[in-house]
Amino acid sequence: MNEENTRQQSQLAGPNPELSDAELAALPAALQEGCSRAGWSELTLVQKKAIPYVLSGRNIMVQARTGSGKTGAFILPLLERIDVTRPDCQAMVLTPTRELARQVAQEAAVLAGESGLNVVPVYGGVGYQAQRDAFRQGAHLVVGTPGRILDHLLGRNLSLNHLRTLIFDEADRMLSVGFYPDMRELQRYLPAKGVDAFMFSATYPESVIRLGREFLTDPAFLGLSGDQVHIAEIEHSFCVVPPMLRDKTLIRLLEMENPTSAIIFCNTKNNVEFVTAILKQYGFDAEDISSNLSQNKREEVLARIRSGNLRLLVATDVAGRGIDIPGLSHVFLYESPEDPESYIHRAGRTGRAGASGTVITLVDIMEKIELDRIATRFGIKLLERNSPEETDVLPILEDRITVLLENKQRRLTLAQKERTARFLPTIPKFAQSEDTAALLALLLDELYQRSMNVSPPEPDTRTGRTRRPTSPPQSGPSAEGAKKKRRRRKPKTPPSGKNTGGAGESRPETHSTEE
Numbered sequence: 001m002n003e004e005n006t007r008q009q010s011q012l013a014g015p016n017p018e019l020s021d022a023e024l025a026a027l028p029a030a031l032q033e034g035c036s037r038a039g040w041s042e043l044t045l046v047q048k049k050a051i052p053y054v055l056s057g058r059n060i061m062v063q064a065r066t067g068s069g070k071t072g073a074f075i076l077p078l079l080e081r082i083d084v085t086r087p088d089c090q091a092m093v094l095t096p097t098r099e100l101a102r103q104v105a106q107e108a109a110v111l112a113g114e115s116g117l118n119v120v121p122v123y124g125g126v127g128y129q130a131q132r133d134a135f136r137q138g139a140h141l142v143v144g145t146p147g148r149i150l151d152h153l154l155g156r157n158l159s160l161n162h163l164r165t166l167i168f169d170e171a172d173r174m175l176s177v178g179f180y181p182d183m184r185e186l187q188r189y190l191p192a193k194g195v196d197a198f199m200f201s202a203t204y205p206e207s208v209i210r211l212g213r214e215f216l217t218d219p220a221f222l223g224l225s226g227d228q229v230h231i232a233e234i235e236h237s238f239c240v241v242p243p244m245l246r247d248k249t250l251i252r253l254l255e256m257e258n259p260t261s262a263i264i265f266c267n268t269k270n271n272v273e274f275v276t277a278i279l280k281q282y283g284f285d286a287e288d289i290s291s292n293l294s295q296n297k298r299e300e301v302l303a304r305i306r307s308g309n310l311r312l313l314v315a316t317d318v319a320g321r322g323i324d325i326p327g328l329s330h331v332f333l334y335e336s337p338e339d340p341e342s343y344i345h346r347a348g349r350t351g352r353a354g355a356s357g358t359v360i361t362l363v364d365i366m367e368k369i370e371l372d373r374i375a376t377r378f379g380i381k382l383l384e385r386n387s388p389e390e391t392d393v394l395p396i397l398e399d400r401i402t403v404l405l406e407n408k409q410r411r412l413t414l415a416q417k418e419r420t421a422r423f424l425p426t427i428p429k430f431a432q433s434e435d436t437a438a439l440l441a442l443l444l445d446e447l448y449q450r451s452m453n454v455s456p457p458e459p460d461t462r463t464g465r466t467r468r469p470t471s472p473p474q475s476g477p478s479a480e481g482a483k484k485k486r487r488r489r490k491p492k493t494p495p496s497g498k499n500t501g502g503a504g505e506s507r508p509e510t511h512s513t514e515e
Contacts, residue, residue, distance in 0.1 A: 021049060022052050030115065034112065035076070043069075044068060045068070054073070054165075057196040059198065059217050059219040060219055063203070071107050073200070074167045078141060078165060082117060084117050088161075089158065089159065089160060090162055090165065092142045094174065096169075096170050096173040098145065098399075100169065101144045104143045105120070108141060118137065118138055120134040120144075122143065122144030124402060128151070128157075132152075146174065163191055166198070168201070169200050171208050176257065177396075178400055179403060203235060211459040237385050238384060239388075240368055251282050252388040255397060257330055260308075261325065262330035263325070263350075264313070264314045265314075265331065266315070267337070269290045276314045279312060289302070290318075301313065313325075331347060340373075400448070400451070
């Protein structure tokens with residue numbers, strides 16, 4: 001095991017020393033009153049475990065599922081950490097979606113009651129003015145999506161100079177949507193003295209662990225599952241799907257999960273080729289690997305996925321033997337394995353070096369019976385998830401496209417903004433007609449398909465910069481022409497004594513956890 005893996009495991013070794021659990025009767029009076037307003041007669045497990053760490057300001061990464069009471073686990077102690085007599089933003093909660101931002105803000109308002117705490121939800125899709133007005137009135141707690149919060153920071157509507165507490169809610173989903181560049185940019189606005197940061201996530205793949213290292217200082221790790229506290233582990237789930245709908249279900253799962261890299265296992269070479277062709281038709285960056293592949297081609301494909309230049313690998317069990325891909329977040333079983341040992345082999349491709357992993361199996365009714373036998377034999381807890389419909393996927397795609405467009409809009413020059421503004425009156429006209437609305441859908445689909453050719457940017461603590469995987473290798477005349485242009489281009493040497501980092505550009509005070 002290399003040094004990096006050893007360090008990663010030590011960071012996920014759990015809190016040491018472990019703080020005593022919180023009890024409702026022992027909480028400060030204001031927190032007990034908040035629980036009473038919310039109708040809570042007792043604390044949930046995640047609240048008992050996490051509240052002491054937030055109260056004490058000890059950075060921690062918490063693994064907790066939706067519905068476990070995690071919002072109360074960080075909102076309740078914030079009531080004690082925020083001084084409502086000061087009209088400053090003292091705490092901020094980052095969420096992956098507008099809906100979650102609204103939910104967290106509403107729960108915070110209920111728990112705070114008449115304490116004077118000003119909670120401001122901040123997200124896109126609504127006007128800026130109401131949010132600006134709320135900031136001027138004094139926003140003690142800001143809850144919102146990274147993109148819209150960053151917009152207000154860039155516009156100097158919001159200051160984080162007095163921020164004390166930073167919460168990441170559903171951090172795995174934030175990376176899946178593609179918020180990392182915004183979070184990295186937002187980091188520049190954090191106070192130089194640092195903040196107490198806490199991360200809550202259902203899973204902790206390697207990318208989320210790296211994100212935690214960028215924002216949290218020597219964090220403890222708390223994994224919660226049922227009534228046990230343990231290290232992050234592999235989540236095993238399955239969908240019951242009719243055989244004829246298996247390919248569409250796989251597409252929807254991939255779009256919902258948006259894995260950085262994944263292996264899709266099939267039982268036969270024919271299915272490997274079929275699945276790969278379907279994925280490519282839907283715009284996914286996918287390659288297959290089977291026993292028919294030459295050794296050189298096999299090594300080329302494996303090198304691409306290891307370097308982040310290939311997102312999806314489709315393989316049989318035989319071809320998948322010995323494959324070791326660091327940072328693999330997901331494994332999909334397009335069909336149930338033919339023997340129990342094959343399931344363990346497939347699932348073992350993810351969840352390496354202490355990180356979480358996700359294994360999703362597609363089964364029909366009869367295959368589910370065999371999968372249950374495998375789970376019983378190896379003591380695996382299986383979670384059944386509903387087979388996703390198009391209506392389940394669409395909101396996620398909308399969020400992802402919105403983030404892509406907001407990132408692009410934020411970098412427009414004044415001239416570019418003026419150009420795009422000319423088309424604003426055209427949008428309602430296009431939307432009124434089914435034919436012209438289809439043209440707008442075409443543009444959105446093209447944008448989305450381009451985004452699927454490369455993995456989402458991942459946290460990279462080695463450089464402190466966003467790591468953007470390069471596009472798949474080009475071929476043909478256009479690629480050759482691009483190579484010639486690159487050969488002719490000479491690097492420009494800046495004049496002596498001049499700053500190439502953007503002279504005259506106004507930048508806020510920066511803070512980096514790597515310093």
